[in-house]
Amino acid sequence: MNELGQLARDAEIIVTAGSGGVGKTTTAAVLALEGARAGRRAVVVTIDPAKRLADALGLEGLSNAPSQIEGDWPGELWAMMLDTKSTFDDLVATHSTDPKQAERILSNRFYKNISGALSGTQEYMAMEKLYELHVTHNFDLVVVDTPPTRHALDFLDAPRRLTRFLDHRLYRILMAPTRGMMKAANVATRAFVRTLSKVVGTEVFDDAITFFTAFSGMEEGFKNRANTVFDLLASPRTAFVLVASPRRDTVEEADFFARRLAESGIAVRALIVNRMHPRFGDGLAEATRERARTLDGTALGGLYANLADFRLVASREEEHLAGLADRVAPAPVIRVPFLRTDVHDLDGLSEVGEHLFL
Amino acid sequence: MDPAQFFAASRLVIVAGKGGVGKTTVTAALARAAALTGLSTLIVEVEGKSGLALLFGREPLTYEEITLSPGGGPEGAADIRGRTLTPDDALLEYLRDHGMSRISRRLASSGALDIVSTAVPGIKDILILGKVKQLERAKAADLILLDAPAAGHAITFLLAARALLDAVRVGPINTQAREVLDLLTNADRCQVVLVTLPEETPVNELVDTAYHLEDRVGVSLGPVVVNGSYAATDGLDADPAEAASVAATTLRDGERESLAAAADFRRHRMALQHEQIERLATQLPLPQLHLPFLFNADLGPPELEALARELLDAIANLEGAHS
Numbered sequence: 001m002n003e004l005g006q007l008a009r010d011a012e013i014i015v016t017a018g019s020g021g022v023g024k025t026t027t028a029a030v031l032a033l034e035g036a037r038a039g040r041r042a043v044v045v046t047i048d049p050a051k052r053l054a055d056a057l058g059l060e061g062l063s064n065a066p067s068q069i070e071g072d073w074p075g076e077l078w079a080m081m082l083d084t085k086s087t088f089d090d091l092v093a094t095h096s097t098d099p100k101q102a103e104r105i106l107s108n109r110f111y112k113n114i115s116g117a118l119s120g121t122q123e124y125m126a127m128e129k130l131y132e133l134h135v136t137h138n139f140d141l142v143v144v145d146t147p148p149t150r151h152a153l154d155f156l157d158a159p160r161r162l163t164r165f166l167d168h169r170l171y172r173i174l175m176a177p178t179r180g181m182m183k184a185a186n187v188a189t190r191a192f193v194r195t196l197s198k199v200v201g202t203e204v205f206d207d208a209i210t211f212f213t214a215f216s217g218m219e220e221g222f223k224n225r226a227n228t229v230f231d232l233l234a235s236p237r238t239a240f241v242l243v244a245s246p247r248r249d250t251v252e253e254a255d256f257f258a259r260r261l262a263e264s265g266i267a268v269r270a271l272i273v274n275r276m277h278p279r280f281g282d283g284l285a286e287a288t289r290e291r292a293r294t295l296d297g298t299a300l301g302g303l304y305a306n307l308a309d310f311r312l313v314a315s316r317e318e319e320h321l322a323g324l325a326d327r328v329a330p331a332p333v334i335r336v337p338f339l340r341t342d343v344h345d346l347d348g349l350s351e352v353g354e355h356l357f358l
Numbered sequence: 359m360d361p362a363q364f365f366a367a368s369r370l371v372i373v374a375g376k377g378g379v380g381k382t383t384v385t386a387a388l389a390r391a392a393a394l395t396g397l398s399t400l401i402v403e404v405e406g407k408s409g410l411a412l413l414f415g416r417e418p419l420t421y422e423e424i425t426l427s428p429g430g431g432p433e434g435a436a437d438i439r440g441r442t443l444t445p446d447d448a449l450l451e452y453l454r455d456h457g458m459s460r461i462s463r464r465l466a467s468s469g470a471l472d473i474v475s476t477a478v479p480g481i482k483d484i485l486i487l488g489k490v491k492q493l494e495r496a497k498a499a500d501l502i503l504l505d506a507p508a509a510g511h512a513i514t515f516l517l518a519a520r521a522l523l524d525a526v527r528v529g530p531i532n533t534q535a536r537e538v539l540d541l542l543t544n545a546d547r548c549q550v551v552l553v554t555l556p557e558e559t560p561v562n563e564l565v566d567t568a569y570h571l572e573d574r575v576g577v578s579l580g581p582v583v584v585n586g587s588y589a590a591t592d593g594l595d596a597d598p599a600e601a602a603s604v605a606a607t608t609l610r611d612g613e614r615e616s617l618a619a620a621a622d623f624r625r626h627r628m629a630l631q632h633e634q635i636e637r638l639a640t641q642l643p644l645p646q647l648h649l650p651f652l653f654n655a656d657l658g659p660p661e662l663e664a665l666a667r668e669l670l671d672a673i674a675n676l677e678g679a680h681s
Contacts, residue, residue: 020377020508021560050559113525148377148508150405195458203527247655249409250378278623281616300601300617302593307620309591309653316655340626342558 003332004241004270005357008034011239011269013134013142013232018243019253020148023274023336025049026343027243028145029057029079030352036077040140043078043133045126047147052344054081066133071346078139080129087125088115090132095221104214110207122147123155124226131229153257156230156264239269242328246273246317255324268328272356273321274336277313285311334358361673362395365501368549370494370541371580372504374512374571375553376563380585383657383665384553384649385505386413388583390666391673392501393427393435400499401426401440404486405507410440415659421447427659439499445482448489456530481531483518488534491541494548506550513567516542516550516575545578553583554638556631565641581645581676583669584635588628589650594621647672 007014008031016028025046035042043066049059057079058067064083071077089106096102105111126144133142146152232238240261244254258268288308295301325333336355343352373388375381382403389399403410403419411418414426419442427438453462493502506512519542522535541548550571554564564582571577593601598617602609609617639646649668652661 022378051562052559245378247378248657249382249407252407252409278619280620280623281612283613283616295605295607298601298605299593299596300598300605300607302591303596303598303601303617303621306591306594306624307617310620310623313653313655316653320655338627341630344558 002334002358004031004272004334005034007031007239007241007269008141008357009038009040011141011237013130013144013238015130015144015146015233015238015240016243017146017152017240017254017257018148019250022243022245022250023343024148024243025053025145026349026352027241027272027274027356028143029053030349030356031241032079032141032143033073033077033346033349034353034357035141035143036071036073036075039074041076041078041138042141042143043080043137043139044143044145045080045082045129045133046145047082047122047126049081049145050344052342056345056348064129066137069346075140082122082126082129084122084125085115087129091125091128091222091225092218095218095225097217101214101218105211108207108211108214110211123152127155127229127233128225131225131232134232150253150256153260153264156233156260156266234264234266240266241270241272242268243272243274244321244324245275246277246320248320251320251324255327258324258327268331270331271324271328271333272336273333276317276335276337277310278337279314280307280310283307283311285315359673359676361391361670362397364673364676365392365395365397367580368545368547368578369497369500370490370502370504370548372506372512372516372548372550372577373553374506374550374567375508376560376567377508379553379555379560380649381508381553382407382409382505383413383662384551384583384585385503386410386662387649387665387669388551389438389501389503390427390662391669392503393429393438394433394666394670396434396436397500398429398436399438399501399503400493401438402490402493402502402504403440403442404444404505406442406444410505413657413659413662414438414440416440436500443486443489445485448485452485452488480514480518480522480525483515484522484531484534484538487515487519487538487542491534491538494541513570513574516571516577520575539576543576543578548577549580550577551580551583553585555586556584556634556638558634561634561638561641564638568642568644579644581647582638582642583647583649584638585649586651587631587635587648588624590628591624594625596621645676647676 014028014031016024016031018024025048028046029044032042032044044057045066046054046057046059049057058069059079059081063080064086066078066080069077069079092105092111093102096105123146126146130142130144133139242254242257244250254271261268285308288304288311292301292304292308295304321333334356336352339348339351341348343349371388373381373385375384385401389401392399400423401410411426416424416426419440421442421444423439423441425437426440427435429435429437450462453459490502490504493499507515519535519538522531523539526532526535552564552568552571554560568579568582572579598609598614598621602614635646635648647669649665649672652665654661
């Protein structure tokens, strides 16, 4: 059992981060499967799975509630696809003082826009869902796949972002119950607000004012929840796992995430590198290429040229990884070779598992 | 078809594809190929990644245009320039150009753009696309290549114009959205080139994205670039021991196994790739341009040059004019 296998047994929450196309969703699903195999009640929350994997996990459409996957493991395996908007709706319902307040907010056009589109909403709602699954649904292991963007870890700032948003002067001006405060605002501010409303249209402005008025009184609840979620993420019960492929650009993205986590005082617990080219024997690429050259024009020369290609790419991939491996040390680096086919069923997930938990 | 004619089909080409398919590399290779046909090219990057400039051996791009590759040389290549576009900078520039410089500074310092863009989703996208439209109208280069956000987001990004037309019915945002939509839906001004790998999941997503872009955004699709196919190589079917005796040489310990395993790996992957390329051709009736996988995984100016020439060859082999 390697360290990653141990994480699937011990961690309560695992967050996978990395750029798009590196196999993040698959990795998250394999980690949850391993948890279930170890007898735990595990759930994987994904954002945007490839269709065939989604089908394999029984994720038809957005239900925003986990569904169980049957299989011959001692624990339980559940999966769900995150629905940002309905998670936000639930959050509003939880924190509102009465059903009428919730209704006013949910039907507001400005709210409808921000619940789906405010930058960072998706990331933040993923964390909110994670907290709910962890606390309310008693899952032993919650594995969360993050969106494939540079902003994927912005939820670590969620408490601060939310506070900044709600404390914003513009917000407070909009919130002014009467025109009185508007009068008190200085000339420049008034001009500013007037110009803004000219640019975005008064309708949008009116919607915003209605929303903020309805939202009044709920700020504290939101802020407290954001802080609680952050504390959970920063605790040792949560493990952040980076997923990359051995290409220079995806390694750079993973490195960006590693630094981002370090800024929040969070350690990377494992680095998983998918799609590694296999290494055939231990000869050097250059010597192999030279041998191909001397045999040029023969079938053996062709075979050596091919071998040289793969030895070259394998050594380049290791070079790309070296810096990142140092940065995340002592976290283990787990290499997964190119698989013979794409992963889109439970057998495929098991095969990946054989490489992950060696 | 003639590469010069190919690149002259529309001034704006948007390059889009799922993360990890090499979209940025393809954008750079297209730029270099176009420059080799004598078209001055401007690359616009919107995600703040450093990869693009590195391909040209340059420092990361900034909002101020820089030259990525000066023209000239034996073939009389044209210049390639590059820049990034961020919504914040585009907004400031827009306000300055429309006599609102006084509020632009406040907007920047107060972080109010966050609030405004919250109130009007898609505004960040329209700010970027609005600026691209301005560059296109001003004929900033013979060819403008936009390295679009990754696939899922590319659809939202390009749909922003249509969505905003409904959300904001009057004023400057409405005007911007209308003009951007005019650009996106005019095949003589704008085309989208989709990039994929010859693998199952990327091909599936490419086909989905293609239909979404055509049906929902109404853009016109250029050829698909299939990136990263293993090039054919001789001798893969030979048995290493027999090949050695034919070449009158001997193999060291373990060498036979390494040669056989490497050949088997390539054959297997090439068969998979071929299957996916065929499937793509069946599901999406668009011409394909193929770029080879580069085993020298360290992409820099020489590799970029090689890819650009592969593209020119592939374009020259395309049949007839596409529309």
